[in-house]
Amino acid sequence: MQGTDDQARGVLRPEHETARRAAARIRLRAVRMVGKQGFGYLGQALSSAELMAVLFTEHLRSGIDRFVLSPAHYVIAAYAAAVDLGMLTEEQLATYGDDDSALEAIGTERTPVVDLTCGSLGQGLSGAIGLALAARLRAEDRTVYAFVSDGEMEEGQLWEAAMFAAHHGLANLVVLLDCNNSQVDGPVSDVTTVEPVTAKWQAFGWHAEEVDGHDVAMVSAALGRARSAAGPAVVVARTNALGGITCLPGGADAHFVKLTPELVEQAVAELEEAIRG
Amino acid sequence: MGDPPYPVVTKPFGRALVDLAAARDDVVCLSGDLTRQTEVDLFRDTFPERFFNVGMAEQNMVGIAGGLARDGFTVFVPTFGVFCTRRPFDQVAMAVGYPRLPVRLVGFMPGLSSPGGPSHQAVDDVALMRAVPNMTVLDVADATEIRQAVFALADLPGPAYLRLKRGEIPVIFDDDHRLLLDRAQVLREGHDLTVVTAGMMLPASLAAADVLAGRGVSTSVVHVPVVKPLDAATVLAACAHTRATVVAENHSIVGGLGSAVAEALAEAGLGRPLRRVGVRDTYAEGGSAAHLFARYGLDVSDVVARAWELLDLPGEPPRAETVREPSGNLGPV
Known part of the structure; x- marks a missing residue:
């Protein structure tokens, strides 16, 4: 039973080291992608690096499971994660931000890596429910992972979807919720009160548990429990939109980070060290 | 073509959809708490496993339809015209129109045929749906066309909006009438x-x-x-x-x-x-x-x-009798 307890506590295992390094690589690639123009959706990659890394390296079954990225501007993190899976190349990443690049800053229908993404926020969970119902109708063993951001909880459609999923007991639906407390106008908590987040999802009938979203072991353990839950499940990940890089100024606009060439250099050095270490 | 007064039938859409679903197991039907009013109580009772009542949540309903269609299902979304066009417009554009998915929005009680006032009267639905790229827009006239539209749309690869009368539906066209998706x-x-x-x-x-x-x-x-x-x-x-x-x-x-x-x-x-x-x-x-x-x-x-x-014709225009159609005394819902 030791293993089960370790899993519950989120004890770091060797495979998690793979995810931890993958997260550092996501940050490094994102810094380079954003650094070219000097601004962009870096904060989204910084807050979600461990979530994407754990999901892609430890849970998502390629060709079987589905990945819905509700907030399409997070797609930078998915691009960065996809390189490790051989789905994209570093050369392709280098086109991010260019006109005519296949890798648009806000994901679209032509975006690789994701099965569904929504530039208009708050819509991804409904699409994920459609995919989950499709799997159920065909009796396919498939989990639909929907990545959702905390700011999206301000959109009413998300709660319409949450109610539906619980009512229909969609056990093949898992939400990974990035609570980075960041939206365009500032901290989510300044704009409106979405707390208590975990209790809200529980009240809507979901299996919900809260983790440190930068702790790969905790995230992985929670995702495992979410997948085996009897109904729809959400992993509420508390994250920092400037997380994983110490050189960024504390008061930076996390929704749309601006990077000087000097900061890019410092961040790259720091992340390369993290990957080695 | 018949002459007025036209005979009327009820539930031509509901019956056609059941017949289509009997022939094709990819046909799924959603409802937004207007199941009997949109004639899909017939579908619900015949194919309960393929019927989902999403409740009063049209944005979610259209998003779910997009997800199902993305994985290969042909999804019918019947509700009142206002509730599948005006209310979830962004969802229609982004979850259905843009990805060009086989979702069929079915809007009942078009225009001023709803007694429910501006909230229920779809007077702008055609304008809204025309503005959505990839969308096919139908405004059918009778029960013969309704049935043919359901089957014609089943094979359309992209999305469609089907606008139709609710309640007692006139039969204007004979069975040899052919509705074609590219013809007036x-x-x-x-x-x-x-x-x-x-x-x-x-x-x-x-x-x-x-x-x-x-x-x-x-x-x-x-x-x-x-x-x-x-x-x-x-x-x-x-x-x-x-x-x-x-x-x-x-x-x-x-x-x-x-x-x-x-x-x-x-x-x-x-x-x-x-x-x-x-x-x-x-x-x-x-x-x-x-x-x-x-x-x-x-x-x-x-x-x-x-x-x-x-035509700048002389005198007063001739007197014209209103076409009397049975309304069935429909309530707003």
Whole structure:
């Protein structure tokens, strides 16, 4: 039973080291992608690096499971994660931000890596429910992972979807919720009160548990429990939109980070060290 | 084609959808808490495993439809016209229109046929759906067309909006009538005036043509069940052979069939005086369909009067009887 307890506590295992390094690589690639123009959706990659890394390296079954990225501007993190899976190349990443690049800053229908993404926020969970119902109708063993951001909880459609999923007991639906407390106008908590987040999802009938979203072991353990839950499940990940890089100024606009060439250099050095270490 | 008074039937959509679903296991139906009102109680009772009542949550309903369609299902989304177009417009555009998915939005109680007032009267649905790239827009006139539309849409790769009357549905066309998704239909050929129409204004347009014929005005009637993509060639050919055009629709004069025809005529450089019979850029109020159609200028007499003006005919336009259709005394829901 030791293993089960370790899993519950989120004890770091060797495979998690793979995810931890993958997260550092996501940050490094994102810094380079954003650094070219000097601004962009870096904060989204910084807050979600461990979530994407754990999901892609430890849970998502390629060709079987589905990945819905509700907030399409997070797609930078998915691009960065996809390189490790051989789905994209570093050369392709280098086109991010260019006109005519296949890798648009806000994901679209032509975006690789994701099965569904929504530039208009708050819509991804409904699409994920459609995919989950499709799997159920065909009796396919498939989990639909929907990545959702905390700011999206301000959109009413998300709660319409949450109610539906619980009512229909969609056990093949898992939400990974990035609570980075960041939206365009500032901290989510300044704009409106979405707390208590975990209790809200529980009240809507979901299996919900809260983790440190930068702790790969905790995230992985929670995702495992979410997948085996009897109904729809959400992993509420508390994250920092400037997380994983110490050189960024504390008061930076996390929704749309601006990077000087000097900061890019410092961040790259720091992340390369993290990957080695 | 039959003559008025037309016989009526009930639930032609609901029956057609059940028959389609019996033949095709990829057909799924959602509902937004208007199951009986949109005739899909028949589907629910026949194929319960393929029926999902999403409740009063149209944004979510359209998003779910997009997800199901993305994984290969053909998804019917029946509700009132206002609730599958105006309310979830961004979801229709982003989750259905843009990815070009086989979702069929089915809007009942079009235009002023709802007694429920502005909240329930879809007077802008055609305009909204025409503006969505990839969307096919149908405004069908009778039970024969409704059944054919359900089957025709089953094989359409992209999305569609099907607008249809609720309750007692007239049977205007015979079984040999063929609804084609790329064709308008010239039902009468004349040389003075062309009336272009669709949906619930077809009976009034035919009646107007009869009244005008009685006064020596030879009138073409072009029925356009597929408002988008518009069969401009057929419309233009008919208009080119007459001196003036009246477009009659149970919809706002802004953005609907009248706009589509005006755009086609103007872009083709075909200069014909044109009048739009429709809701004149306003909101109505609750009331019976007969009352509202008369008050807001959607009557046979309105089509006749516009024709009379356009052709600059002498004296008062001839008297025209309203086409009486059974309304079934529908409530707002």
